[in-house]
Amino acid sequence: MGYCSKCHERWPGTARAHFTGCHKTFRSAGGFDKHRKDFACLDPANIGMEMDEKGSWLTPMPEDVKRRLGCPQNTPPEVEGSAKFKPKSRGGRGTHA
Numbered sequence: 001m002g003y004c005s006k007c008h009e010r011w012p013g014t015a016r017a018h019f020t021g022c023h024k025t026f027r028s029a030g031g032f033d034k035h036r037k038d039f040a041c042l043d044p045a046n047i048g049m050e051m052d053e054k055g056s057w058l059t060p061m062p063e064d065v066k067r068r069l070g071c072p073q074n075t076p077p078e079v080e081g082s083a084k085f086k087p088k089s090r091g092g093r094g095t096h097a
Contacts, residue, residue: 007023017032025056027058035049
């Protein structure tokens, strides 16, 4: 678990990126990079990012990708690789023996 001694924020795992300049936590290093411009921090909400259930900022999945994965409308899907991620069933593809 990560911890910032200045703002006392805690975040799960080691894959998150917490910036000690603005004390925002991002789900990935890519999200951290997205919020920086010309050595300044941008407000994640103003650049289209959303906060997840654990308080980390992320870039939402594009709507066309959500539709392909079969995600419910207006519901952000879990990130692939997490325990809650459920890919859309691709019926008709049986296993080959």
